[in-house]
Amino acid sequence: xxxxxxxxxxxxxxxxxxxxxxxxxVMARRAAAARWIAFGGSAAASVLSTLIALGVLVGAPPxxxxxxxxxxxxYSLGFTIDPLSAWFLxxxxxxxxxxxxxxxxxxxxxxxxxxxxxxxxxxxxxxGAVELVFATDDGIGFLCAWEVMTLAxxxxxxxxxxxxxxxxxxxxxxxxxxxxxxxxxxxxxxxAVASGSFAFTDMLxxxxxxxxxxxxxxxxxxxGFGVKAGIxxxxxxxPEAHPVAPSNISAMMSGVLLKAGIYGLVRFxxxxxxxxxxxxxxxxxxxxxxxxxxxxxxxxxxxxLKRLLAYHSIENIGIILLGLGAGxxxxxxxxxxxxxxGVAASLFHxxxxxxxxxxxxxxxxxxxxxxxTRQIEELGGLIRRMPWTAFFFLVGAIAISxxxxxxxxxxxxxxxxxxxxxFSDATETLPRLLLPVSAALLALTSALAAACFVxxxxxxxxxxxxxxxxxxxxxxxxxxxxxxxFLAGTCLGLGLFPGAVLGVIGxxxxxxxxxxxxxxxxxxxxxxxxxxxxxxxxxPLTLTLVLLGxxxxxxxxxxxxxxxxxxxxxxxxxxxLSARTEYTGTAFSKPLMMIFQAVYRPTRQVEALADVSPYFxxxxxxxxxxxxTFERYIYGPLTLGVWRMADRLKVxxxxxxxxxxxxVMVLVLGLVIFVWWSS
Amino acid sequence: MANNILVxxxxxxxxxxxxxxxxxxxxxxxxxxxxxxWLLAVVGVTIALAxxxxxxxxxxxxxxxxxxxxxxxxxxxxxxxxxxxxxxxxFLNVPASLLICxxxxxxxxxxxxxxxxxxxxVAHHVIGVGLSTLLIGLFLMVTRKKAITQILALLTVENAVxxxxxxxxxxxxxxxxxxxxxxxxxxxxxxxxxxxxxxxxFESMDVSRLSQLKG
Numbered sequence: 096x097x098x099x100x101x102x103x104x105x106x107x108x109x110x111x112x113x114x115x116x117x118x119x120x121v122m123a124r125r126a127a128a129a130r131w132i133a134f135g136g137s138a139a140a141s142v143l144s145t146l147i148a149l150g151v152l153v154g155a156p157p158x159x160x161x162x163x164x165x166x167x168x169x170y171s172l173g174f175t176i177d178p179l180s181a182w183f184l185x186x187x188x189x190x191x192x193x194x195x196x197x198x199x200x201x202x203x204x205x206x207x208x209x210x211x212x213x214x215x216x217x218x219x220x221x222x223g224a225v226e227l228v229f230a231t232d233d234g235i236g237f238l239c240a241w242e243v244m245t246l247a248x249x250x251x252x253x254x255x256x257x258x259x260x261x262x263x264x265x266x267x268x269x270x271x272x273x274x275x276x277x278x279x280x281x282x283x284x285x286x287a288v289a290s291g292s293f294a295f296t297d298m299l300x301x302x303x304x305x306x307x308x309x310x311x312x313x314x315x316x317x318x319g320f321g322v323k324a325g326i327x328x329x330x331x332x333x334p335e336a337h338p339v340a341p342s343n344i345s346a347m348m349s350g351v352l353l354k355a356g357i358y359g360l361v362r363f364x365x366x367x368x369x370x371x372x373x374x375x376x377x378x379x380x381x382x383x384x385x386x387x388x389x390x391x392x393x394x395x396x397x398x399x400l401k402r403l404l405a406y407h408s409i410e411n412i413g414i415i416l417l418g419l420g421a422g423x424x425x426x427x428x429x430x431x432x433x434x435x436x437g438v439a440a441s442l443f444h445x446x447x448x449x450x451x452x453x454x455x456x457x458x459x460x461x462x463x464x465x466x467x468t469r470q471i472e473e474l475g476g477l478i479r480r481m482p483w484t485a486f487f488f489l490v491g492a493i494a495i496s497x498x499x500x501x502x503x504x505x506x507x508x509x510x511x512x513x514x515x516x517x518f519s520d521a522t523e524t525l526p527r528l529l530l531p532v533s534a535a536l537l538a539l540t541s542a543l544a545a546a547c548f549v550x551x552x553x554x555x556x557x558x559x560x561x562x563x564x565x566x567x568x569x570x571x572x573x574x575x576x577x578x579x580x581f582l583a584g585t586c587l588g589l590g591l592f593p594g595a596v597l598g599v600i601g602x603x604x605x606x607x608x609x610x611x612x613x614x615x616x617x618x619x620x621x622x623x624x625x626x627x628x629x630x631x632x633x634x635p636l637t638l639t640l641v642l643l644g645x646x647x648x649x650x651x652x653x654x655x656x657x658x659x660x661x662x663x664x665x666x667x668x669x670x671x672l673s674a675r676t677e678y679t680g681t682a683f684s685k686p687l688m689m690i691f692q693a694v695y696r697p698t699r700q701v702e703a704l705a706d707v708s709p710y711f712x713x714x715x716x717x718x719x720x721x722x723x724t725f726e727r728y729i730y731g732p733l734t735l736g737v738w739r740m741a742d743r744l745k746v747x748x749x750x751x752x753x754x755x756x757x758x759v760m761v762l763v764l765g766l767v768i769f770v771w772w773s774s
Numbered sequence: 775m776a777n778n779i780l781v782x783x784x785x786x787x788x789x790x791x792x793x794x795x796x797x798x799x800x801x802x803x804x805x806x807x808x809x810x811x812w813l814l815a816v817v818g819v820t821i822a823l824a825x826x827x828x829x830x831x832x833x834x835x836x837x838x839x840x841x842x843x844x845x846x847x848x849x850x851x852x853x854x855x856x857x858x859x860x861x862x863x864x865f866l867n868v869p870a871s872l873l874i875c876x877x878x879x880x881x882x883x884x885x886x887x888x889x890x891x892x893x894x895x896v897a898h899h900v901i902g903v904g905l906s907t908l909l910i911g912l913f914l915m916v917t918r919k920k921a922i923t924q925i926l927a928l929l930t931v932e933n934a935v936x937x938x939x940x941x942x943x944x945x946x947x948x949x950x951x952x953x954x955x956x957x958x959x960x961x962x963x964x965x966x967x968x969x970x971x972x973x974x975x976f977e978s979m980d981v982s983r984l985s986q987l988k989g
Contacts, residue, residue, distance in 0.1 A: 751985045752981045752982065752984050752985070753865065753916055753917070753982060756912070756916045760909075760912040760915070760916050763908075763912055764878075764881070767881070767905065767909070768881065770885065770888055771885040771887070771888035774888040
């Protein structure tokens, strides 16, 4: 139908990437050529994999094939692209293509330029590994691809490794990821031993384990994939690693790599262990609610543009988990249609978040590249210097705030529906209590997210420039703006035609065991309809037209009045208006800091420097800091404990040859005696 | 007759291992290893004659020429060159070492009953001696400080494994044995050169000083 045979498609993608990597390495000395080859090739390979995914999503049979066979062990690395894999591959492709093109321009600046080949190769390895993660159909292949993905990301986080903070972030990421992979590996091995095979069809058939083994494996999966997804309290690597990576990589990390964790949770945790238990759904809903609210609360207090976006990723992962958790609770209570709604909301938000967060990181990347700073207190006035970037950032900001007509609204609204219907249909007390609370938390989250982006956009792009760098900012080149235009357009398209997207997601949820898709949900192209009653139908297009109409009326009124009013400069209390009189980000978020004092536990310091009289301060210094709760109370003691244990274990590794030989001898003696014992 | 020779030679190997534990002069230890290899060759020849396995003659010849002559000669040359003749005081003194080796022999003999072939008869002794010699070789490696003694201990372990293989399978295929023989030769060559290097660097071949390399 689209000319890409499923079985040949993925090997072709892998082959292209291998060729691109080789060619990039050959051209490594010539930065510009390496950039074009690496990222152009990556975009081409992504186009191909996206076409395969689209083919499967619109109804082609699942693509199935073998990537390579290892003769000696008889192991073959196979892949199966079923609708769930295809959906995540689509998410990957929608982001990886524009990011690759953006990278061509983004890496053409100062210190990054001579690392073009390095970033280009690692980027190809990364995207290829994520493709394999989504496509493989057995445990060994999955774990291998998963590790390659982790290592490639760590290498990219440490791109500018001469800076200490960057090395530290990469190290933290590696440490947390290995903890996670250990958990995932334990879970996989347990399932493989119980089912006698590493193939997903056997491992995930749903009846290989019974409780409490099943619960233990679920917990292992939640930890294993939760770290990658950045669920609170496993998130600490995320706000460190996202800001320090190059912005194109931040976009990939936030948009796709976190989703690899979600993919694992959906495929293995939620639908790989048989019908989920009620407690599992409840755990996921609680984790989602906590991640969403705390994520956005911490985001509000950030003054680093990319760090702020990183915390918003945690928030959005929380929203995704809320939908998934609502689906799992419904499934455990035997409501397949409602479950399909929750999972669909979650999958929809996976795509939406990838698109708008990718867009935001790319815009932020443009700002960072142009001004050289990530601190929003040093920006300002960029809307005049970088109008297009500002516009795209605004589109992303509206989308992430969940406002119609952009895509964030569609999926968040569906999540609300699944939570509220879950409440009204719940047959157990716990979800009946929990789901409405979660819905309220989600509402709070959306409102706070909007506040946060008012701050980010208002302080960053409006008013007067606060620094020389911001005043002299230059608009990004077209090669960086075009991908943003594409993503902004996708935001709008997904927002205006949610019904069409739901039609595709219907096919994905239909393949998951136990879900039943309501035909109403997947019916139209324009409307979002959970299909439970007549009143719950929303057509974003109509909303948009109404909003635009209202805007037009308001504009017309304003225009008429403008004619009658004499424009004068803003009154500056008799003084001169400068950047120093502007509202700062800290000031903007201070009321919220006071309201949520219990969460932030801020420490504030006001220091007035006066020359003559304390009533006439020359300078007032204000310093506020929020308490890093998780770092201080969970990870601090944990790290300390690990250090102490390592110190004690160091005795074993004495560096003495004889001690090591003695270990070998003890081992041999033990084995010999064991052989005798067991015979 | 054949069985008696077999058991006698195997027991002789165990005795050489004990003598090595009690020995401090490096030349004598190397000669003991040579004698042990000759005894192993005798075991091979006896099995070849008794079971009519002509390829074991080749194995025995290789053992006698390589491990009985060539390797001892090479090691003696190394010792001569670097001019260190005696092992220093080991971590454990000789009487204590001998007592521990006695314990290891008991373990070896007891464990040999665990093999289906080793429960009774001649094979019981051969495997028992083999396991005991293997453990004693490892013990030597752990307690001695000079690199040459460590090489000898490694070679003793290798002889013991060979003996066990003879006892269990009445001889492995010729190709495998050829391969192992040349592996051993190569290992000794490499280790000999390594000892030179260690002496060059540290002006001693006390391997416990290698821990100074630790960062």
